[in-house]
Structure formats: C-alpha cells, structure tokens
Amino acid sequence: MKKNNFYFASSFSDVTMYLKTIPNIKIFSGGTSKSWRDEETNKFIFPNSTLCISHVPEFKTIERNERYIDLGSCITLSEIENIGEKRLPLTLYNAIESISNPFVKNLATIGGNICNENSTLLASLIALDAKLELHSVNESKQIYVKKISSIPNGFILTKIKIPYGNWDKSFFIRIGPERKITKDSYSFVFLANTEKGILNNVSIVFAGENIIQLNDFENDLIGSKLPLSKKIVDEKIENAKHSLYELIKEKNIIFSDILKKQYINLLKYSMLHL
Template sequence: MPCGGCTRLLPDPAFAQKNLSLLSLGWIKELQAINRTDRYIDLGSCVSLNGVLALPNIPALDPLKKALLTIGSASIRNRATLGGNICGRDSFGSAFPALSAMEATVELRSAAGTQWLSIHDLVGQDNLPAIPAGSFLDRVRVPLRDWEHNCIVRKGPGLLPGDTNITLTIVANIEKDAISEIHIVLTGRQLVRNRALEMRLTGKKLPLPAKESENCHHDFLESAVEAGLPAGQAIAVADSVRAFLVDLSGGAS
C-alpha cells in the first residue's frame, strides 16, 4: 500500500492486525514539488500540510489553509501530507471540501500513464470517496482565484478524519452588491453539495431577505440529513450556512 505520512494508519488500532506492506512515497522529490504559474499553483501530493501553510501569502489559498489549520496538532501537520488527506477511502479529509469549493484538479498516475481529473471525480455516485484502483495521486492543481469571502467550520471530537468529524467549506464572491458565485461543500463520510441551492443564490442581490436565508438553512439541512448526518450535526452545519449568508449580506459593498 502506498502512503505518505501514514497519519491515517498509525492511530488505527486495527492497523497492526492487517499485515500490510507499506510503500512510502514521502521522500520522492517529484511528489514534494510546488510550482506556480500566473493561473494556478501545483502542489505535489507529498507536500506536508505545514508545507502548504508555510507558503508566502497567496490569497487564493486562504480557504485551503484555513481547512488545514483545523487538522490535528502542528506535529501531525508536519508529518501528514496533502495527498494523504485527500485520498482517504473511508471518509473525506478536511482539505477535500476546500479543494472542491476551489475547483481544484488532480493528476493521477498508474501503470497506464497519467491523467488529469476534476477533484469531484474522486467522489463516487454514492457520494463516498472513490479513488481509482491502481492509481496514486501525483499532484493537486489549485486555480489562483481569490475568494473574498470564505469560511471553514469543522465539527467533531477527533483529530483524524472519520464518521464523527465533518468539515464545511463555503466560498463566495460579491460583485455590484450581488452574489456573483458561491460554493458550499460539506464532507465527512459522504460529500454533500446542493448545487441547486448554489445556483439559486448566484445573482441574488444583497442583503438577502431573512426569508431567503431561512430557506437556504432549510434546504441545506435537508441535504445533510439525507446524507445520513446525525440531526445535531446537520442542524449545526445548516446554522453555519445561514450565519455565513447573514454575514455576507452585512459585508456587501
């Protein structure tokens, strides 16, 4: 099994019983590379989470950096890799919703060659993680597009991804006192994204009527419950969506 920092495997009490052979990719220089152009930044899959956080001020990376800061302690982030966080097979890591909202793409490598995919292609029809068999993540490409308004909300007791941890990412831009674009992504065991809600909000003049914020709260709550979130968590993330929209209305200019 290929691995980066192994921070998902080592805390697993069942790991020692699985008798797995691990292939460490963490020291391959190519997978640690960071390259930037005018339009995007490429992050190697074995760049550590702290390595991403240490990059100079790049406003386009703000949502991703906020997401990474919710993960474990500094020592865990120093060992954990971006690719490892993305490629969980039992649940989504906290970087995934940020990269989804930011419309990142990924390069996968296999014996057949390499291919570029939308990060959404790593989500199966059941909204569970679906990493293609026999492939490993080579690099992540993040568009250098600023999101003036963004927030990350993580809820759950654990330091590592799992069923009890969920992460909400919201990014939005405003033009001429209207929402020009908004993406709302929630991940835990499943990915939740209500694109109909996003389309409905796009183009809306600010401030939003209170009824509109309440309708969005209801719709996202419904999506979260349908995805199997416990009622308490579903209500909490729907509350966060509503709070973001209220703040967005107050920040319109």
C-alpha cells in the same frame, strides 16, 4: 513468520517499477493515518509490501501561477502552511491550520490526507474545483476531486491542481472533535464572489463521511442583492432544506438529524454574514 517488505522509491521511475513488479503494494507517504495502526493496540502494522514515496523529487514540487497552485502529493501540510495565508486560497490555509499539531503536520502529506478517510481538506478542495493527477503503470489521468470517491486500484496520486478562483468571502468551519479525525468530523466551506452589492458566484460544500453540495440552491443564490435580509435568508433556507432532503433521498445518504441541523445553521450563518 510473515515477512513485511518495506521499499523506498527515490524517483518516479522507481515508483512505476515497484507498482509493476510487486502486486498489492501499499503506498506510504507520511505514515500518520490510522490505516497503519492496529485499532486495539495502536501498534504499527504493515502489509506484505509497502512503498515509501515521501522522498520522490517529482512528488515534492510546488508550482504557482496567477490562476493555479500545483502541489506534488508528498508536500507536507507544514510546507503548505509555510507558503503563507496570502499565497494560498484562504479556505485551504484555514483547513490546514485546523489539522492536528506541528509534529503531525511535518510528516503528513497532502496526498495522504486526500487518500485518508474524512479528510479535513476535502470540502475546501471540492469548493475550489481542484483536480487530482493520478498515475498507474500505463496511464495517467486528471479527475476533479468532486468526481472521485477513492483512488482507483493500481493508481497513485501524484499532484493536486488547485485554482485560486475569484473568491472574496471565505468561511471555513469544522465540526466534530478538534484536531483529530473521527467519523463525526465534517468541514463546511462557503466561498462567495461579490461585486457592487451582487452575489456573482458561490461554492458551498459540507464534507466528511458524506459530501453535500446543493447545486440548485447555489444557482438560486447567485444574482442575489447583498446584504441578504433575514426574510430572504429564511426563504432561501427553506429551499436549501428541500434540496438537502431530495439529495439525501436520491443518493441514499445516512445523515443524522443533528448533522442536518448543523449544516442548515452553518448555511444560515454564512448567508447572514455576506
């Protein structure tokens, strides 16, 4: 009979010891993702070796200063929500608020969420220019969330460094089914810094199965006078459509016509509400 070994780490040095000595050990944080369930029966399935890291003190730290909030990877979504709307970047708070229910959020961790497919938090973290701290047995590195498609083999996510930024407008809109994650789940984030009627900076991300960020379009918007008239919005939307089709072609992205329409409508809505 197949034997499944479940290990508990109680410190960071425990984690590196297990990573070093047990090949292909799978990390378990909150255990709420589908990756632990059999698709047909929904019963828990474990690989040969699993390492639970949810009680490692080094992964449970929260550090804040004026510019950043650093969250250990095993901070639960409830713990983040409890920090409060005023002390978190608003888009992150809105994204966490939209996830599942308190029972799941008491177990689910930010690290597990980022490592899971179609994370609701991804769009906000990319828009905020967050960085991930990764560790393997021999190496540690920091990588921008937008530069990484999955955690490299042999590494674990230990910390997330999130800049507050200087955003005075923040729109977070989810599409797809509510409070659960499927392949149709996407999050749209539009952040803007405005001053004296001028749009100083924007960061716009649409993320789910694919990630859409149109840098040319963002640069074209920066410096615009506010509010944007309907005529200007319609002109800019034509530029956005052009950039979107270019990106889809260049990166070979599979993006349905409905998703394209939803994305363009969300852009338009946000621009008209600046």
